[in-house]
Structures are given as structure tokens and as C-alpha cells.
Amino acid sequence: MQYQPQAVRPNASHEYARPSPVEKLRDEICSNSELSFLMEAHDGLSARIAERAGFRGLWASGLSIASSLGFRDANEASWSQLVESVERIVDSTELPVLVDGDGGFGNFNNARLLARKLRQAGAAGASLEDSCFPKLNSLIGDRHPLADIDEFSGRLRAVKDVVSETFILVARIEALIAGHGLNEAIVRAHAYADAGADAILIHSRKSSADEVLSFASEWGNRLPVVIVPTTYYRTPVSAYRYARISTVVWANHSMRAAAAAMRHVCDSIAAQQSVASIESHIASLPEIFDLLRYDELAESEKRYLQPR
Known part of the structure; x- marks a missing residue:
């Protein structure tokens, strides 16, 4: 079953009620027929600058937050430090914030705790990746073991049971990063959709977008597709529109520019x-x-x- 873009419905109690952060993010990722863009933020100042530039949503980057704290993107920063950073981002802007939650910092219990705390901090959603704890940045080295499909699906179900429809859950697939190929990525995408994910983030470290575009074609738009073109930045965004990609994440550029x-x-x-x-x-x-x-x-x- 393919997802169908939906118009944002007004609050039943007031026709002109302001949309919540979750409704804003859902509109960007799940309900928008146009290609959306999320800009990286790692603190309040970078969030405010992105909002001033005209972006309509933010990506609280795990790499950028860890770097700003002086840590490596290898789960060296704790989940509580991530939540504290997200709270400062949320407090600094009116934009909805999608948080890079790595793999959830452990098993299903850690993942649902993280999601609950992020929701309390005001985040609109989180992306969880099917990696093993501790994770290593996807663009470094060759050590990228994947979580068991059933185990990671359990993490997703646990998160959805805790936050229900009040939080956007994006399932991030690392199969292409780990060298397992398109078929494995598609199998995982179907399993994660069945587990309750609202969207699929397919990640690649190639210098061209061929892998993610092939995935989008094979996936058939069952759920919205999110991509992170850090390494294949030369691909024109028109290719993503043609492939019916939902959302592009500019994942680390403010931090790198600041450095x-x-x-x-x-x-x-x-x-x-x-x-x-x-x-x-x-x-x-x-x-x-x-x-x-x-x-x-x-x-x-x-x-x-x-x-x-």
C-alpha cells in the first residue's frame, strides 16, 4: 500500500489553530507532494540561522552535536547530552525538529526511553538506524554491523507504543552502507514499515545517487523516502523530484561551515x-x-x- 499525500487537517476545536511541531514535520515528510528540505542544526544559534534562511524543518544531527561537544560520532556523547542539545534547538526556533537518534543507544528499552525524552524536550520526531550499539559514523571505516531485522523492528514497535501518533518515527536503513546491497535494503524497509515507521531513510556513502534512486524505484513509494546526500552532493535535486523522494537532509553543513x-x-x-x-x-x-x-x-x- 502506497502512502497518499494528505492536506494538513485543522484542529477540530479551532479551525485556525496553529499546527503542532509534529503536524508541521508530518506535512514536510509525509503529507507534502513537493520535495522538502531539512537543514542541520547542532545548537540554538545554528537553528535560528537556518530558520532565518527560510528552511521549514531542522535535522538535529548526531555528528554535528557530538562534534560541537568535542566528541566523536561513535556514541561517545550520551543520550542525555543529545536530549539537552535538542532542547536548546527546540527552544530557539519555531521549526519542527527531526532528531538523529543513532540506533536508540541500546535495545528497545533504551530506544523508547530516548523517544519519550525527546518528545518531552519538544522534538517532533526521530530517526533510528538499524545499527548495533555503539555505532560508528556511516562514512568512516568498514565496521558497520547491522542489527537483526526482528530485533530492530522490536525497537521501532516499542517506540511507537510509547509515543503513538505524537511523534514521527523514521527508520534509517544502513544496508547499503554495510555493503549488503539493494535487496537487503528493500527487505528491511518492508519489515520496518510493518513495524510502524512513518518514513524510510535510505543511506548511501557512494559519490553518486544511483543506489538511493534504485531503492526509491524498487520501493514504489510505500512510505515516504528520506535521503542524506552528503557524499553524492553533485546530483541535481531534480533527480530526487523525478524519483518522488520525499525529503532531503542537509545533514552536517552548518557545523562544517562553522569549523x-x-x-x-x-x-x-x-x-x-x-x-x-x-x-x-x-x-x-x-x-x-x-x-x-x-x-x-x-x-x-x-x-x-x-x-x-
Whole structure:
């Protein structure tokens, strides 16, 4: 059975009620006939910048959050540190947040605990991958053992039993990363759809999109397909629209841009012992104040601090 794009239904109690984060994310991934884009965020500032740029949803990247905390993307950051980072992202923006939850940090019990805590933090959904704990970033090395299909399906069912329809669950398939091929990816996708996943994220480390496009063709749109074109970034997005891909995740680009910019600035200041040459190349303080809405604080001070 193929999913059918649906229009967002208004809240029954109020025709013009604002959609919830879950409804917003569902509209982006599951109910939108147009190709959607989620932008990586790893803290409040990167979330606010992505919102200002016009994105309609965020990807709380496991790699980027771990990197910003000084950890490697190998489950070195704990699930509680992930939740704390997501809470700051959620508090900084009105956009729905889909969280990169790795494999759920353990078995079904760890996965459902993570989902419950992420929902409490305000996340709209999570992507769980069929990897074994501890995971290693998909683009590093050759150690990528896959979870047993039935065991991972149990993780998905446990999450859905806890969060029901109040949380979007994306099942991320690592079969192509592990070198198991298209047939294995399709078998896993069907099993995860039966376990209650709302969408399928198919991941590839190839430099072309051939693998994910073949998957989309074979999958036949049973559930929405999400992709992460980190390595096959040269593929035009028109190919994804033609293949009826649902959502593209730009998964780590704000963190990588920040790292490059900070390295350049630090090298320059250390070499020149001056900031004069770089001042015009970095964000001004008024821009930072504007991003973080210092104007709202000033207006609130007039309302709450000044006597009548």
C-alpha cells in the first residue's frame, strides 16, 4: 500500500489553530507532494540561522552535536547530552525538529526511553538506524554491523507504543552502507514499515545517487523516502523530484561551515596578533543581537521593569 499525500487537517476545536511541531514535520515528510528540505542544526544559534534562511524543518544531527561537544560520532556523547542539545534547538526556533537518534543507544528499552525524552524536550520526531550499539559514523571505516531485522523492528514497535501518533518515527536503513546491497535494503524497509515507521531513510556513502534512486524505484513509494546526500552532493535535486523522494537532509553543513570559519579566524588572529584584518569577514555584534532577539528583551524590560 502506497502512502497518499494528505492536506494538513485543522484542529477540530479551532479551525485556525496553529499546527503542532509534529503536524508541521508530518506535512514536510509525509503529507507534502513537493520535495522538502531539512537543514542541520547542532545548537540554538545554528537553528535560528537556518530558520532565518527560510528552511521549514531542522535535522538535529548526531555528528554535528557530538562534534560541537568535542566528541566523536561513535556514541561517545550520551543520550542525555543529545536530549539537552535538542532542547536548546527546540527552544530557539519555531521549526519542527527531526532528531538523529543513532540506533536508540541500546535495545528497545533504551530506544523508547530516548523517544519519550525527546518528545518531552519538544522534538517532533526521530530517526533510528538499524545499527548495533555503539555505532560508528556511516562514512568512516568498514565496521558497520547491522542489527537483526526482528530485533530492530522490536525497537521501532516499542517506540511507537510509547509515543503513538505524537511523534514521527523514521527508520534509517544502513544496508547499503554495510555493503549488503539493494535487496537487503528493500527487505528491511518492508519489515520496518510493518513495524510502524512513518518514513524510510535510505543511506548511501557512494559519490553518486544511483543506489538511493534504485531503492526509491524498487520501493514504489510505500512510505515516504528520506535521503542524506552528503557524499553524492553533485546530483541535481531534480533527480530526487523525478524519483518522488520525499525529503532531503542537509545533514552536517552548518557545523562544517562553522569549523572552517573558526579555524580561519583563529589562524589569522594567532599569526597577526590582531583582529583588524578579519573584522569585516565575521558576523557583526548587531547581527548576533538581531538573531537572538535582543529587541524582544528590550521591549519586555519596558513592560515589566518600568513602573507604571
